[in-house]
Amino acid sequence: MTTASVDDKGTGTNTGQDGRTMRNARAERPRARRYRHAPPIIAAAGMLLLWHLIVVGFGVPSYIAPSPVQVIGVFAEQGEILWINFWPTLFEAVAGFVLGNSVAVVLAVWFVHNQFAERAFYPIAVFINTIPIIAIAPILVLILGNGYAPKIVIAALICFFPTLVNMVRGLKAVSPQMLELMRVLSASDREILWKIRLQSSLPFLFAALKIASTTCVIGAIVGEWIGSNYGLGSLIIEATYNFRAPLLYATVILGAGLAVAFFVTTTLVERRIVKWKPEAVF
Amino acid sequence: MTAEAAAAAGAETAVAAAISVRELSVRFDADTGSITALERVGFEVPEGGFVTMLGPSGCGKSTLLRAIADLVPISGGAIHVFGRTPEQARRARDFAFVFQDATLLPWRSAIDNVRLPLEVGQRSGAIELNAEPEALLALVGLEGRENALPHELSGGMRQRVSIARALVYRPRVLLMDEPFGALDEITRDKLNEELLRIWRETGTTIMFVTHSVPEAAFLGQKCLVLSAQPGRVREFVDIGFAEPRTLGMRDTLEFVEVTAYLRRLLEEPR
Ligand SMILES: Nc1ncnc2c1ncn2[C@@H]1O[C@H](COP(=O)(O)OP(=O)(O)OP(=O)(O)O)[C@@H](O)[C@H]1O
Ligand SMILES: [Mg+2]
Numbered sequence: 001m002t003t004a005s006v007d008d009k010g011t012g013t014n015t016g017q018d019g020r021t022m023r024n025a026r027a028e029r030p031r032a033r034r035y036r037h038a039p040p041i042i043a044a045a046g047m048l049l050l051w052h053l054i055v056v057g058f059g060v061p062s063y064i065a066p067s068p069v070q071v072i073g074v075f076a077e078q079g080e081i082l083w084i085n086f087w088p089t090l091f092e093a094v095a096g097f098v099l100g101n102s103v104a105v106v107l108a109v110w111f112v113h114n115q116f117a118e119r120a121f122y123p124i125a126v127f128i129n130t131i132p133i134i135a136i137a138p139i140l141v142l143i144l145g146n147g148y149a150p151k152i153v154i155a156a157l158i159c160f161f162p163t164l165v166n167m168v169r170g171l172k173a174v175s176p177q178m179l180e181l182m183r184v185l186s187a188s189d190r191e192i193l194w195k196i197r198l199q200s201s202l203p204f205l206f207a208a209l210k211i212a213s214t215t216c217v218i219g220a221i222v223g224e225w226i227g228s229n230y231g232l233g234s235l236i237i238e239a240t241y242n243f244r245a246p247l248l249y250a251t252v253i254l255g256a257g258l259a260v261a262f263f264v265t266t267t268l269v270e271r272r273i274v275k276w277k278p279e280a281v282f
Numbered sequence: 283m284t285a286e287a288a289a290a291a292g293a294e295t296a297v298a299a300a301i302s303v304r305e306l307s308v309r310f311d312a313d314t315g316s317i318t319a320l321e322r323v324g325f326e327v328p329e330g331g332f333v334t335m336l337g338p339s340g341c342g343k344s345t346l347l348r349a350i351a352d353l354v355p356i357s358g359g360a361i362h363v364f365g366r367t368p369e370q371a372r373r374a375r376d377f378a379f380v381f382q383d384a385t386l387l388p389w390r391s392a393i394d395n396v397r398l399p400l401e402v403g404q405r406s407g408a409i410e411l412n413a414e415p416e417a418l419l420a421l422v423g424l425e426g427r428e429n430a431l432p433h434e435l436s437g438g439m440r441q442r443v444s445i446a447r448a449l450v451y452r453p454r455v456l457l458m459d460e461p462f463g464a465l466d467e468i469t470r471d472k473l474n475e476e477l478l479r480i481w482r483e484t485g486t487t488i489m490f491v492t493h494s495v496p497e498a499a500f501l502g503q504k505c506l507v508l509s510a511q512p513g514r515v516r517e518f519v520d521i522g523f524a525e526p527r528t529l530g531m532r533d534t535l536e537f538v539e540v541t542a543y544l545r546r547l548l549e550e551p552r
Contacts, residue, residue, distance in 0.1 A: 175385065177381050177383070177385045178385055178387075180348075180353055180379070180381075181379065181381070181385050182402065183352075183353060183372075184351055184352075184353070184372060184377070184378065184379045185375075185398075185399050185402050185403045186372055186373050186375065186402075186403035187402035187403045188402075188403070191401075191402040191403070192402075195387075195398070195401065195402060196387065199387070199389050200387075200389075202389075274389075275389070275431070276388040276389040276431055276432075276433065
């Protein structure tokens with residue numbers, strides 16, 4: 001799973017490639033299955049060990065870099081403060097994910113049916129995407145106040161653009177011949193959208209959703225950096241200023257775990273929904 | 283001649299003809315200049331007839347079929363399908379089109395692909411069901427594979443699904459553009475026989491484009507031979523073998539003579 005996730009982020013917009021790698025991996029299962037997870041687990045364990053040996057061996061003070069053992073200790077002893085701050089971040093990330101992707105999908109459908117809208121608003125979407133999210137965050141906090149709203153909007157913004165681009169591509173990735181067939185059948189635009197375009201865009205959509213599933217967590221955390229007193233993002237700031245490095249590391253690991261959980265969920269949903277081979281055109 | 287006059291004249295003569303094409307011209311205007319794909323093409327196909335179409339590559343066979351199906355605008359002349367314009371005929375679901383590749387929806391099973399025509403285009407009125415989708419899949423020899431996804435079927439099977447899909451709403455005209463072009467010879471022979479059987483059983487009017495001279499001679503009651511640049515009717519050849527035609531017939535002297543004649547038409551410059 002870990003290797004696949006790196007692969008998917010790297011080639012995010014290239015659906016066909018992703019689908020193929022995953023499927024081949026599954027086809028080879030019977031033999032490779034048992035040891036499939038062994039290499040990444042061994043590598044991770046080795047790096048943790050190395051980290052521990054360096055910290056202990058060089059006598060690095062724990063407020064600069066804690067050892068893995070100390071970080072694990074935080075989960076055991078200060079679990080409560082971690083979890084209290086975990087739930088708001090989870091909520092913001094999920095809400096931002098839903099909001100950003102919904103808006104992107106609706107806009108993509110509009111763009112595909114209305115050339116004027118596409119020509120007018122696509123450049124604006126590109127422009128908004130070029131503004132660094134860290135720069136937008138304070139602006140949104142000024143406008144939307146200090147509650148959940150700015151964090152959700154930041155998480156949504158960060159999801160929005162990849163989904164818009166991929167969804168527009170996906171909705172247009174219908175073979176001209178299929179469209180001619182629908183014309184011979186006198187199908188309406190709405191029927192073509194529901195029966196053909198939305199379905200054939202699914203692999204493209206999921207490629208984007210997999211990117212969004214990890215970036216929405218980043219969005220929520222960045223939102224919490226600015227004048228917030230709850231959430232994993234604010235905990236990161238607080239732990240840093242107070243030199244509580246073990247807590248900082250534990251928080252970061254929890255945030256990463258959240259992103260991985262989102263990613264795995266999205267991948268599982270995709271496998272349930274997209275059972276056909278997207279790379280072949282029949 | 284005005285459009286109305288042409289339509290009126292067409293309606294008179296079209297009573298007996300399933301497809302009537304008169305003085306048809308199709309031009310494509312591209313940036314690089316305009317191409318005349320078809321020029322003054324005229325012919326008639328009687329109801330229940332089977333006409334094959336031969337011609338050098340690029341002579342406008344696909345364009346002719348697509349003009350009849352209202353997929354390409356015409357530049358001159360007139361087309362009538364059962365006395366109606368192509369657009370009216372399309373809205374009335376008078377014809378079905380079979381492409382060179384099956385054009386199936388990859389996420390739909392074979393049976394659901396066959397059902398597609400029944401689910402769309404409803405606003406043009408109730409769609410008459412020809413036969414149950416299951417029965418049609420059996421007709422094309424695919425019983426037991428109803429739930430297979432397209433990628434689980436062979437090329438020939440996929441093409442058979444697309445033929446079943448074309449037949450599901452009882453089209454009066456079946457337009458086929460090199461439907462078996464990508465298949466091996468044995469599969470092609472089998473599907474040729476099946477197509478003839480379906481044609482006899484349903485009485486559908488068929489226009490069939492091919493590059494294979496034997497296929498054109500075997501399937502067609504008549505063969506429309508086109509010449510290239512611009513596409514014109516070279517000759518509308520009567521083939522007229524006795525029914526029912528069988529694959530064995532292709533070894534008879536009579537058949538060889540017909541194919542030799544068609545080949546000469548294709549090779550000889552005018
Ligand atoms: N959409 C189009 N735009 C411009 N030119 C076109 C278009 N469609 C066809 N043509 C031109 O019209 C001519 C006839 O094309 P058509 O596809 O009908 O040939 P064909 O007889 O079906 O050839 P083939 O046997 O290779 O399929 C060609 O010169 C082609 O370049
Ligand atoms: Mg062609």
